[in-house]
Amino acid sequence: MTARAPRTRVQRRPVHGVLLLDKPLGLSSNDALQKVKWLLRAEKAGHTGTLDPLATGVLPLCFGAATKFSALQLDAPKTYEAIALLGATTSTGDAEGQVLQRRAVDPAQLTPARLAAVQAQFTGAIHQVPPMYSALKKDGKALYEYARAGVEIERPAREVTIHELQLAPVQTDAGDAALKITVTCSKGTYIRTLAEDIGEQLGCGAHLVQLRRTGTGGIGLARCVTLEQLTAMDEAARLAALLPVDALLAQHQRVVLDAAEAGRFLTGLRRRGPWPDAPAVAVYGAQPHALLGVAHAAGGELIPDRLLSPVEIEQILQGAASA
Structure with a gap:
C-alpha cells in the first residue's frame, strides 16, 4: 500500500x-x-x-x-437585487425547492400602475412570517431541520422595515414572466418571503431564482x-486587499484620547469629557494614532463597549509600519 x-x-x-x-x-x-x-x-x-x-x-x-x-x-440595512419567477411557488421559496403550485400570470397585474401600488403596499413597516427553510430556532433546533422532516412549525409574524422597493417586469432566459426586485431593508428581512408575498398579491405566486446582495451598511x-x-x-x-479594522465603524462618532486617558480607557474605565451623547463612538489614541475600541457617550461620560487588547493594537501598528 x-x-x-x-x-x-x-x-x-x-x-x-x-x-x-x-x-x-x-x-x-x-x-x-x-x-x-x-x-x-x-x-x-x-x-x-x-x-x-x-x-x-x-x-x-x-x-x-x-x-x-x-x-x-x-x-x-441591506440592499438586494433579486429575480422572482412568477406563476409558481416552491417548498423553499427559491429554485431549490419542489414546485407546490402553478398559476397563470395575468399581464394586467404587471402594469406600471399595478406594480406601483404593490410597491407602496410593501414599503415601510411590514409583517413577515419567517420561512420554514430558515435557521431560526425552535426548542434548540433549526426550522429547516423540521421542514426536512416534513414537520410544519407555527411561526409568529415579525415586523421588518422595507426602506426602498422597486419592482420591474422582466423575462427569464427561457422567456418566462419574472419580476426584478430591488430592495433596501432592515435586518431580519427574508427576501424569499418578500418575493412570495408579492407573488401572492399579484395573484400568481412567485419564488426566487436569483439573489444578489449589492450593499450592507x-x-x-x-x-x-x-x-x-x-x-x-x-x-x-x-x-x-484588507481594509483597516475600523472599516466597519464609518458611521461612528470619533473621539481621540491623549496617552494617559487612552491607557485608562483601555482598562475599561469610563472617561469624563465634553462629549455629546452618542450611541456609537470609535475611540482612538493620539500618539500613536490607533483604534482602541468602541464606546457610547452619555451624560458627559465615554463608556467602553468593546476594547482591543494591547497586543492587538501593537500588531496592527506593526502591520501598518511594514506595509
Whole structure:
C-alpha cells in the first residue's frame, strides 16, 4: 500500500482587518470564510451575517481584532437585487425547492400602475412570517431541520422595515414572466418571503431564482474582491486587499484620547469629557494614532463597549509600519 503524503500544515498568523468579499454562487458564508481564512493564514476570523448558498454579493469578512465589531453589520440595512419567477411557488421559496403550485400570470397585474401600488403596499413597516427553510430556532433546533422532516412549525409574524422597493417586469432566459426586485431593508428581512408575498398579491405566486446582495451598511460591490481574484494574488497583495479594522465603524462618532486617558480607557474605565451623547463612538489614541475600541457617550461620560487588547493594537501598528 502506498503511504499517503503528510498534509502540509498551514502556519497561522495574526491578521487584523476586513475583507469585502463578493461571495460566489453555491458556497455557504462559512465555507467562503474558511477559504479566505486559509488563503490569509489568519488565526481568527468571522463573518457579518449569512448569505444563502444561492445568493451572491457583498459579504464583509472580519479577521483578528475586527471580529469584535462584526455584529455591527448584523444590524445594518441591506440592499438586494433579486429575480422572482412568477406563476409558481416552491417548498423553499427559491429554485431549490419542489414546485407546490402553478398559476397563470395575468399581464394586467404587471402594469406600471399595478406594480406601483404593490410597491407602496410593501414599503415601510411590514409583517413577515419567517420561512420554514430558515435557521431560526425552535426548542434548540433549526426550522429547516423540521421542514426536512416534513414537520410544519407555527411561526409568529415579525415586523421588518422595507426602506426602498422597486419592482420591474422582466423575462427569464427561457422567456418566462419574472419580476426584478430591488430592495433596501432592515435586518431580519427574508427576501424569499418578500418575493412570495408579492407573488401572492399579484395573484400568481412567485419564488426566487436569483439573489444578489449589492450593499450592507454603506458598503457596496465596487470595493469587493472575488474569491478567484484573491486566490490569484500573492500573499502581499492579499494582505493589501484588507481594509483597516475600523472599516466597519464609518458611521461612528470619533473621539481621540491623549496617552494617559487612552491607557485608562483601555482598562475599561469610563472617561469624563465634553462629549455629546452618542450611541456609537470609535475611540482612538493620539500618539500613536490607533483604534482602541468602541464606546457610547452619555451624560458627559465615554463608556467602553468593546476594547482591543494591547497586543492587538501593537500588531496592527506593526502591520501598518511594514506595509
